[in-house]
């Protein structure tokens with residue numbers, strides 16, 4: 001912003017300054033007398049242009065410090081004026097002052113003031129050390145006023161450009177600092193997340209390994225229990241059962257003598273007692289381990305189980321079946337049988353139900369067992385939370401055995417609304433399905 005009370009700098013003036021005097025051609029051609037004047041004018045313009053050119057080169061290749069630029073600029077200026085030998089110059093900017101060595105305050109001076117956007121004031125002053133004939137502005141030419149204004153304008157633009165560059169550099173530096181800080185934070189966060197992910201992955205792997213081990217242990221324990229049951233049942237049958245049968249034979253052979261001695265009633269009582277004992281031993285034997293479980297297909301063993309259960313607990317159980325239940329591996333048959341037995345026992349123990357429905361279906365690849373009751377129901381989420389803390393083991397064991405075979409167990413129960421448990425087992429080779437399931441299931 002120029003503040004000279006003299007002519008303001010305009011683009012138009014700048015163009016005038018750069019052009020030849022308009023009357024040059026006519027004057028030069030028309031009057032040889034006028035030629036020295038025209039040449040003088042031309043020389044003046046050349047001097048002015050040279051100063052402008054030097055100043056603009058200085059601004060383009062400006063040294064790092066503004067004060068160095070201003071010091072060089074002030075020494076370029078006098079050469080552009082009509083009387084350079086008596087011209088001195090001074091540039092003020094903010095609190096700094098730069099002068100040519102010969103500078104002096106005199107009455108023959110020409111000044112332009114300017115201010116920059118950061119609020120600082122500046123000025124450029126040309127002072128003649130001696131008086132010279134009057135021209136347009138004191139001893140100064142109108143072209144010199146235009147030159148001075150142009151120089152002030154160039155200087156002002158140059159300083160503002162420096163200010164912007166400085167600001168830009170500062171902003172860039174603070175931006176770079178912020179970006180660097182943010183990058184550091186993100187890197188740290190990323191490292192923490194990676195560590196956390198590795199930790200939880202390790203934990204998950206450990207948990208999976210633990211579950212697999214647990215299932216294997218359960219399978220082994222169940223197998224051992226099954227073997228023990230078979231041994232006990234065989235012992236019961238072979239020793240106590242056989243002995244009781246032998247006793248009964250012996251008793252029958254004593255029947256004649258008993259009548260003779262008048263002990264017929266006592267012998268009859270003993271026989272009745274013996275028959276009851278034989279019956280309950282048989283029932284105990286089959287309860288502990290019935291050959292039916294191993295020998296019969298599910299289409300027979302499940303109805304047999306239901307009938308015994310219904311007789312014992314006096315609960316109405318309906319049975320529905322569909323599909324071919326033959327040619328199912330012993331492992332799956334045993335798991336389904338044991339599962340169904342546990343689910344029925346749970347209804348008897350916990351549900352207070354009046355009706356149970358058992359459904360056994362087979363399609364090409366899958367076997368479905370559904371046990372449904374109309375009893376009290378329970379909270380499945382609560383059970384999941386407590387399953388590892390409490391002594392309840394039956395349902396957990398059923399689920400683990402089914403998962404071990406690559407199947408699923410879905411329990412639907414709402415307190416007060418009955419319970420429905422659906423086991424789904426794949427009839428394909430255990431291999432892939434079981435592994436997939438084992439690795440993914442952590443329900």
Ligand SMILES: Nc1ncnc2c1ncn2[C@@H]1O[C@H](COP(=O)(O)OP(=O)(O)OP(=O)(O)O)[C@@H](O)[C@H]1O
Pocket residue numbers: 346347349350351373375376377378383391392393394395396419
């Ligand atoms: N059909 C059902 N109706 C109502 N509650 C049930 C039913 N089945 C299971 N429950 C509830 O779920 C719990 C867990 O059953 P789970 O078979 O695991 O254990 P349990 O029968 O109590 O003991 P056990 O280890 O001897 O089987 C039971 O204690 C019971 O509260």
Ligand SMILES: [Mg+2]
Pocket residue numbers: 342345346393394395
């Ligand atoms: Mg149970």
